[in-house]
Amino acid sequence: xxxxxxxxxxEPRVAWLCSYTPVEIVAAxxxxxxxxxxxxxxxxxxxxxxxxxxxxxxxxxxGAALDGAYGPLAGVIVANGCDGLRxxxxxxxxxxxxxxxxxxxxxxxxxxALAYLTSQFTALAERLALVARRALTExxxxxxxxxxxxxxxxxxxxxxxxxxQALPVRELLSLVDLSAEAPPAVCNLSSFSAPSNPAAPPxxxxxxxxxxxxGAESGLRLAEQxxxxxxxxxxxxxxxxxxxxxxxxxxxPLAGLIEAAGGWVVGDDLCSGVRGLAGEVTExxxxxxxxxxxxxxxxxxxxxxxxxxxxxxxADLCGRREARGVIHLSQEYCDASLYxxxxxxxxxxxxxxRLLHLELDADxxxxxxxxxxxxxxxxxx
Amino acid sequence: xxxDLIRWxxxxxxxxxxxxxxxxxxxxxxxxxxxxxxTRAERLLAEAGLxxxxxxxxxxxAVIYTSLFTPPELLHxxxxxxxxxxxAGAGVAALGLAPQAxxxxxxxxxxxxxxxxxxxxxxxxYLGLLPRPQAVVATSSLCDSTPKVMAAAARLYGAPFFLLDxxxxxTPPALAYLAGQLEDLTGSLAAIAGRAPDPARLTEAxxxxxxxxxxxxxxxxxxxxxxxxLPPGDGQGFLYPxxxxxxxxxxxxxxxxxxxxxAGRAQRPLPHVRGPRVLLLHVLPYFRxxxxxxxxxxxxxxxxxxxxxxxxxxxxPSQPYLGLARRCIAHxxxxxxxxxxxxxxxxxxxxxxxxxxxxxxxxxRQSWGALQVLRDALAAAGMPLLELEGDCxxxxxxxxxQQRTRLMAFVEALGQRTxxxxxxxxxxx
Numbered sequence: 001x002x003x004x005x006x007x008x009x010x011e012p013r014v015a016w017l018c019s020y021t022p023v024e025i026v027a028a029x030x031x032x033x034x035x036x037x038x039x040x041x042x043x044x045x046x047x048x049x050x051x052x053x054x055x056x057x058x059x060x061x062x063g064a065a066l067d068g069a070y071g072p073l074a075g076v077i078v079a080n081g082c083d084g085l086r087x088x089x090x091x092x093x094x095x096x097x098x099x100x101x102x103x104x105x106x107x108x109x110x111x112x113a114l115a116y117l118t119s120q121f122t123a124l125a126e127r128l129a130l131v132a133r134r135a136l137t138e139x140x141x142x143x144x145x146x147x148x149x150x151x152x153x154x155x156x157x158x159x160x161x162x163x164x165q166a167l168p169v170r171e172l173l174s175l176v177d178l179s180a181e182a183p184p185a186v187c188n189l190s191s192f193s194a195p196s197n198p199a200a201p202p203x204x205x206x207x208x209x210x211x212x213x214x215g216a217e218s219g220l221r222l223a224e225q226x227x228x229x230x231x232x233x234x235x236x237x238x239x240x241x242x243x244x245x246x247x248x249x250x251x252x253p254l255a256g257l258i259e260a261a262g263g264w265v266v267g268d269d270l271c272s273g274v275r276g277l278a279g280e281v282t283e284x285x286x287x288x289x290x291x292x293x294x295x296x297x298x299x300x301x302x303x304x305x306x307x308x309x310x311x312x313x314x315a316d317l318c319g320r321r322e323a324r325g326v327i328h329l330s331q332e333y334c335d336a337s338l339y340x341x342x343x344x345x346x347x348x349x350x351x352x353x354r355l356l357h358l359e360l361d362a363d364x365x366x367x368x369x370x371x372x373x374x375x376x377x378x379x380x381x
Numbered sequence: 382x383x384x385d386l387i388r389w390x391x392x393x394x395x396x397x398x399x400x401x402x403x404x405x406x407x408x409x410x411x412x413x414x415x416x417x418x419x420t421r422a423e424r425l426l427a428e429a430g431l432x433x434x435x436x437x438x439x440x441x442x443a444v445i446y447t448s449l450f451t452p453p454e455l456l457h458x459x460x461x462x463x464x465x466x467x468x469a470g471a472g473v474a475a476l477g478l479a480p481q482a483x484x485x486x487x488x489x490x491x492x493x494x495x496x497x498x499x500x501x502x503x504x505x506x507y508l509g510l511l512p513r514p515q516a517v518v519a520t521s522s523l524c525d526s527t528p529k530v531m532a533a534a535a536r537l538y539g540a541p542f543f544l545l546d547x548x549x550x551x552t553p554p555a556l557a558y559l560a561g562q563l564e565d566l567t568g569s570l571a572a573i574a575g576r577a578p579d580p581a582r583l584t585e586a587x588x589x590x591x592x593x594x595x596x597x598x599x600x601x602x603x604x605x606x607x608x609x610x611l612p613p614g615d616g617q618g619f620l621y622p623x624x625x626x627x628x629x630x631x632x633x634x635x636x637x638x639x640x641x642x643x644a645g646r647a648q649r650p651l652p653h654v655r656g657p658r659v660l661l662l663h664v665l666p667y668f669r670x671x672x673x674x675x676x677x678x679x680x681x682x683x684x685x686x687x688x689x690x691x692x693x694x695x696x697x698p699s700q701p702y703l704g705l706a707r708r709c710i711a712h713x714x715x716x717x718x719x720x721x722x723x724x725x726x727x728x729x730x731x732x733x734x735x736x737x738x739x740x741x742x743x744x745x746r747q748s749w750g751a752l753q754v755l756r757d758a759l760a761a762a763g764m765p766l767l768e769l770e771g772d773c774x775x776x777x778x779x780x781x782x783q784q785r786t787r788l789m790a791f792v793e794a795l796g797q798r799t800x801x802x803x804x805x806x807x808x809x810x
Binding site for chain 2: 036048084086088106244341
């Protein structure tokens with residue numbers, strides 16, 4: 001299954017990258033939001049546009065888009081999440097396919113920021129209305145919100161099962177990938193949430209949707225497995241939590257490496273994992289404001305002014321899931337993440353949790369070195 | 382050993398007030414008594430900087446650490462002392478102490494490949510060489526590292542941290558969002574300084590800022606007419622007064638002096654600007670470097686610096702927060718890259734430049750990420766761009782020989798493009 005099979009999707013596809021992107025608005029406009037998964041092997045053209053000392057994930061996305069690896073895209077929504085994203089928007093506007101919409105996401109989380117983010121979401125809806133050739137209706141937005149809430153709840157249930165059950169981290173992240181690409185109709189089938197129902201129909205039947213990426217394929221397989229009674233395989237290994245930013249399908253061999261070294265991932269705080277999905281949108285009141293509130297009040301990413309709130313959440317997660325260590329994964333050159341390592345280390349140390357930091361680079365993975373560091377870390381735990 | 386002694390001296394309140402502050406006063410006196418060392422405007426600028434540092438080190442007034450694009454008008458209106466952490470980083474670079482400062486930052490887990498001027502500023506704080514702040518203020522512009530480093534400095538001193546979240550574009554909701562933050566910040570800083578916000582003083586600060594802006598605008602116009610009225614590259618030094626002195630009487634005085642001196646020079650016969658005309662983009666190293674000398678020796682002339690442009694509109698003193706918000710958002714490096722590209726092309730047109738030089742400091746993601754678009758835009762307008770990479774605070778990371786070779790080749794190529802070299806360039810003007 002190749003990347004360009006995305007092109008079989010019926011609705012115009014709008015790409016997104018940052019988990020502060022309100023995918024509900026895109027879906028409510030009848031467009032298909034798809035999170036760009038990176039694209040190892042497509043960096044060559046992007047290297048001449050974005051410098052080497054910039055996020056490798058963003059460079060890979062640009063490269064894959066320039067190579068046409070994602071198939072046709074109507075455009076891309078780039079949240080103003082970091083220096084790399086800001087520059088990606090700039091270069092995409094000049095060299096990339098489709099439209100670019102820069103979504104300015106505030107770094108503060110007060111009521112003034114909420115008002116500003118609501119105005120930004122409204123501006124996004126107006127921009128997408130030009131692409132979709134239809135106006136946003138409140139009914140469609142409420143429906144999209146309800147569907148995404150359901151997906152988040154289902155993934156939350158799966159996440160909760162990680163502590164005691166053998167649920168490999170790669171499989172769960174594949175499901176998160178699935179939720180970032182597939183229509184909610186695929187993600188929210190009853191079988192997805194009812195593992196005790198062996199008679200649930202296969203997920204793909206009659207939906208007219210094919211998984212675009214290997215990760216999503218794997219996710220579907222797992223979802224099908226979950227339609228059967230859960231295997232009573234107990235979790236084994238040293239319990240650890242993954243933290244960090246975008247952990248792309250290209251980086252996933254590292255997760256297998258952690259498990260092979262004797263680690264067991266009991267939870268995550270990844271932008272492309274549970275952190276990006278946590279928190280539902282209130283379904284009462286003004287939907288646009290409710291949407292803005294959810295995105296602003298979710299667990300903050302390192303770019304936010306009060307990123308310290310996340311350190312407390314992470315320490316709590318480790319306590320709840322009895323994790324003894326945190327493996328912090330960040331894309332190379334992510335200054336916001338790198339600058340929080342010292343205070344995060346101090347916060348986790350107070351909670352009796354140790355920290356290992358690994359940098360991800362889709363261009364030049366160094367699995368041997370990473371394996372040695374992970375093994376030493378787990379041995380130390 | 383000497384370094385430890387300095388560190389002890391600066392960390393010790395009594396010694397700092399008894400020795401360091403008088404030493405700074407002595408330096409001001411030296412500046413005042415040595416009229417031949419610099420022009421009057423340069424002396425005024427140096428004095429203004431030293432006086433601010435003196436006030437910060439004396440510790441009698443509230444000291445507020447600020448990042449480069451925090452509007453200083455607010456702080457001058459409150460009577461508190463703005464202290465630029467990046468300026469401290471530049472200061473240690475000029476003193477040749479960057480290696481020690483960077484090492485201190487790295488010992489505290491600052492990422493080794495992030496912006497080195499911010500790391501140097503943070504490092505010198507970790508070394509205990511800076512005055513203790515009562516609060517730390519950062520803008521979210523222009524890069525991710527700025528708020529992170531400023532927050533780290535706040536944690537170091539146990540001081541409250543305030544983030545000014547600068548929106549991307551000046552839409553009405555964005556202006557309202559930032560103006561509200563500026564007003565809230567004023568209230569918070571006033572409480573920290575133990576005084577009430579004074580609207581009349583803020584109005585006066587904005588008026589003084591406008592006055593300084595007017596002088597800088599006139600100076601720019603004089604430089605357009607005759608680039609020789611200011612020594613090549615000297616406008617790079619305006620980064621400090623634009624970001625720390627605006628809103629103070631000293632800010633207006635300094636820029637008036639520069640404008641008057643330029644006007645005076647324009648009355649005299651000045652040497653012709655010879656050779657290809659070069660526009661400086663972004664920044665230059667903060668330590669003693671060769672770049673301007675090499676350009677001059679190769680026959681090129683730096684006619685303007687991107688950082689010294691007047692990019693913001695005049696502010697309405699009756700609506701100070703709105704005006705300051707507009708100024709923050711209007712920065713050419715904030716918002717879409719198109720804004721900066723257009724500003725660069727306009728400068729290139731006004732100053733009839735032949736090419737541009739972009740010094741790219743290691744770790745500056747936002748400027749590196751902009752280069753290809755800038756290069757293409759300038760190329761489309763017939764102007765080549767030379768990019769020089771290097772560290773902006775640590776001379777060990779600036780390969781001088783390689784840079785000299787590239788600069789000389791660049792100037793030679795510019796000379797060939799403009800026809801018969803320097804003479805032809807002159808005649809074309």
